[in-house]
Amino acid sequence: MAHEVGAVVSRKKGDPVSVETIVVPDPGPGEAVVDVQACGVCHTDLHYRQGGINDEFPFLLGHEAAGVVSEVGPDVTEVEPGDFVILNWRAVCGRCRACERGRTWYCFDTHNASQAMTLTDGTPLSPALGIGAFAEKTLVAAGQCTKVNPEARPAVAGLLGCGVMAGLGAALNTGEVSRGDSVAVIGCGGVGNAAIAGARLAGANRIIGIDLDDRKLEWATGFGATHTVNPHERSPVEAVQELTGGNGADVVIDAVGRPETYRQAFYARDLAGTVVLVGVPTPDMRIDLPLLDVFGRGGALRSSWYGDCLPSRDFPMLIDLYLQGRLDLEGFVTEEITLDGVEGAFERMDRGDVLRSVVVR
Template sequence: MPHEVRGVVAAKKGAPVEVQTIVVPDPGPGEVLVSVQACGVCHTDLHYRDGAVGDGFPFLLGHEAAGTVEAVGEGADGLRPGDYVVIAWRAPCGTCRSCLRGRPWYCFDSRNAAQSMTLLDGTPLTPALGIGAFARKTLVAAGQAVKVDPAARPEAAGLIGCGVMAGYGAAVHTGGVRRGDTVAVIGCGGVGCAAIAGAALAGARRVIAVDVDDAKLDGATRFGATDTVNSRGTEPVAAVRGLTGGFGVDVAIDAVGIAETYRQAFYMRDHAGTLVQVGVPDPATTVELPLIDLFSRGGALKSSWYGDCLPTRDFPILVDQYVRRRLDLGAFVSERIALDEVEAAFDRMRDGKVLRSVVVL
């Protein structure tokens, strides 16, 4: 029997979001119905609202979510009602060319629920990143619901579903930060701070946070930054090199995604160092670099997709780190809000006043 619940809908490009009644079907084969307990407000939701992620309006927003399985469809193996889960937007298919080559974190056919959630009049909703969790219930593919330790508070655990995993994975998986490395992270929002935390947990001996906001830089130290650089008044490449004996860092992470910060990260690297871009760029952004610098400096230039993660492997690990008090997920939660406060939370996000607002249901 379909379920009618309240959800946050972006009805048309650039318009304020609305809380509307939506219809969530019972799970079909390979699907699960999740009762959402908390869901973070991510920049990607704002991109959907503003029409920067396709034109599939109306969108049902929300994708950084934790909750409990309410019902399972046929074939949803390994899950049962009551299981505590974090929802992933990557659920590897197991059969595409990437999965078959042993690289499921690059799956080309990630699974989502086959049935649509709708408005009351039957209009299909496009769920953000295949999740749509700014609602009391959501329908996802079974592979998207990853069981984790129920000791983790949902407003903290849900953030692993996107921003924390993206940043942590950019450092640990894509960047391959190892014990004794030096690391610079440009941009100390939620993703950047997660990259800082990942680098610190991996054993980096120096983690340099770069931002234009002193308050964000102060916050970055809570996640493991050993040094901070305010690039509003200081040339950041020179500052990072000055902190590393003139050499530059082993891994430079651009968590902003604009041409200027990409170039800064490129030149912050030591010889043969690694650059990781995890900040989502505007589609129109381009970068120009001298080809001789690309050749002579060596190293690797990488883009990090979802922290190159495998949710079934990595979500439980990060939750365990949180439960053991080695990863302070609670520090990412700036405020707890209701469904009808999401639009105002977008404003605070634009102004850089929060790491994460979290809708608690």
């Protein structure tokens, strides 16, 4: 039997969101219904509301979520009712050329639920990143449910569903930070501080946080930065070189995604060092670098999409590290709110007042 539940809907580009009643259908083949317990407020949700992703309004927002599976459809073997899960937007297919080569984290054919959730008048909703979790219940593909230890608090577990995983993975998976490395992170918001936490977890011996906001630099120190740099006060490139014996960092992570920050990352790395782009650029942005410098400095220029994560591998491991006290996921939760507080959370996020607001039930 279909469920009518409260949810946060964005009806029109730029308009404030509203809490409305939506219809969540019974799960079909390969689908699951999840009772959402917590969902983080991510910049991607704001981009949907602003029309920056596409114009397929109305949107059902929310995607950084954790909850309990309440129903499963036919042929579902991954999870069963009662499982505590983190939702992910990379349900791998297992059949594409990346999956067949054992590189499932690059899957080219990830999938979502086939059925649509709707408004009560039957209008189909477009769920953010195929999830739509600012809701009491949501319908997803069963492969989007990653079972983890239920001892984890939902408000922190759900953050691995997007931003925190993107930052951790940028350091651990894409950047391959290892013990003794020097790491610089440009941009110390949620993703950047997660990259700092990942570098610390990997055993980096020098971690440099770079941001224009001194408050964010304080957060960076709390997550493991050994040094901080405010570009208002000195050149980030010169500062990183000075802090690394004149060489530059082994890995530089750009968590902003602008041409100027990418250029800084490129020149702040050591010879044969690695640049990781995890901040998301806009379609109009371009970068101009001397090709001789690209050739002469060697190393690697990498892009990190969702932290190059494999949810079935990474989410349970990271939750275990959190439960062991080795990964401070609690530090990312600035405030806990209800569904009707999402619009205000967008405003605070846009001002940089929070790392994460989390909707909890």
